Amino acid sequence: MSERRRAGRTLVPRSKPLADKAFLDRDAFDQMMYHADPWRALRILSEFVEGFDALSGLGPAISIFGSARTPREDAYYVAAERTGQAIAERGFAVITGGGPGIMEAANKGCKQAGGLSVGCNIELPDEQGINDYVDLGVEFRYFFARKTMFVKYARGFIIFPGGFGTLDELFESLTLAQTGKIDHFPIVLFGRAYWTGLLEWIRSQGLPRAYLQAQDLDLVLVTDDPEEAAEVATRARPEPSGGPDADHST
Numbered sequence: 086m087s088e089r090r091r092a093g094r095t096l097v098p099r100s101k102p103l104a105d106k107a108f109l110d111r112d113a114f115d116q117m118m119y120h121a122d123p124w125r126a127l128r129i130l131s132e133f134v135e136g137f138d139a140l141s142g143l144g145p146a147i148s149i150f151g152s153a154r155t156p157r158e159d160a161y162y163v164a165a166e167r168t169g170q171a172i173a174e175r176g177f178a179v180i181t182g183g184g185p186g187i188m189e190a191a192n193k194g195c196k197q198a199g200g201l202s203v204g205c206n207i208e209l210p211d212e213q214g215i216n217d218y219v220d221l222g223v224e225f226r227y228f229f230a231r232k233t234m235f236v237k238y239a240r241g242f243i244i245f246p247g248g249f250g251t252l253d254e255l256f257e258s259l260t261l262a263q264t265g266k267i268d269h270f271p272i273v274l275f276g277r278a279y280w281t282g283l284l285e286w287i288r289s290q291g292l293p294r295a296y297l298q299a300q301d302l303d304l305v306l307v308t309d310d311p312e313e314a315a316e317v318a319t320r321a322r323p324e325p326s327g328g329p330d331a332d333h334s335t
Contacts (some may be wrong), residue, residue, distance in 0.1 A: 132230040136205075139223045140238045146178035146203065147318045148235045150254045151187025151245030151275075161245055161276060164311050165190035168243060168275070171315035173200025180239055182207065182231075183215040183222055187245045192218035205231050232257060241271035241318035246279040262304050273314045274307045281307070 149169065155162050169179045169191035179195035181188035183204020196202040196218045204219035208226045215222040225231035235242075235254065244255050255274075261267045274280040284302065291297040308314050 129227060129230065132225060132227055133233065136223055136225070136230060136234045137237075139221065140203070140234055143178055143180075143201070143203065143221075143238050145176065145319070146180050146201075146239050147172050147241050147243060147315075148180040148239035149187070149191040149243045149245070150182070150235075150247060150251050151191075152247035152251060153182070153184045153186040153188060154248075155186035155190070155245075157190075161187065162190045164275065164309075165245055166194035167311040168314050169194025169196075169200075169202075170198040171311055172319060173198035175315060175319045176200075177240070177319050178203055180205065180235060181219075182250075183219050185216055187247065189216040189218060192216055196220065205234050207231055236261065236267065240269075241273070241320075243273045243275055243314050243318050245275045259301075259304055263301055271318050271320065272305045273318050274305050275309070275311075275314055277307050277309055 149165065149172075151161065151165060155165075165187045171194075172179050173195040178201035179191050180203040181191050183192070183206035188204070192202040192204060193216075202218055202220045204215045204222045206215045206222060206224050207228060208224070215224075223234070225234075232254065236258065242254070242258050244251060255272070258267075258270070258272050262270055262272065274284075284305070284307070287297065288302060292299060306313075306317050308317075
């Protein structure tokens with residue numbers, strides 16, 4: 086499952102069912118799925134074990150998220166590349182989802198600055214392949230196993246504009262920070278124009294109903310500056326979030 090380098094590939098349609106979809110399927114082949122689930126648990130366990138084995142010696146790292154659809158000429162792509170470079174210059178590795186767009190940009194910047202560039206790739210309906218700037222690539226079939234690696238082996242998140250997958254990673258990290266599952270874990274949102282509306286909605290709708298507390302909004306920093314993003318994310322903390330005794334269970 087883990088590898089040192091994989092060349093990027095063009096999109097190839099898949100004919101077999103995805104692992105996540107099969108795992109959650111409750112309609113088709115119910116009896117078969119009932120008997121298969123205990124064995125599938127071993128496959129899930131192996132995915133965690135192989136991920137831990139591949140990344141356990143990584144050292145300090147920052148996870149960067151954002152849309153795979155961001156074109157290379159886009160300003161956010163350029164900013165993500167510069168952010169990856171700034172993180173590497175501070176002695177940190179960069180972890181991404183290993184795909185194109187923002188992920189490729191961050192891996193590229195890190196690699197070109199001499200840092201260790203990591204990609205945690207996911208099985209999708211159209212196989213995207215790991216981008217050409219990944220030094221250490223790890224393949225996953227299950228989203229929840231992959232997301233564990235992003236948190237466990239990073240000391241902070243930098244989140245660029247993206248879709249549902251990016252938002253999922255954002256809100257999971259906020260939940261872990263809010264509930265005290267992770268400490269000293271900066272969460273940086275890059276792109277004021279993109280994120281301001283979401284934060285204003287959270288503030289106007291969540292606070293009056295007491296769904297959130299005012300200090301919950303202090304969990305994030307919003308910036309348009311790659312240097313500031315890298316500086317805040319890599320700021321010294323007592324222990325890395327993925328230390329040997331860390332517990333990120335929810």
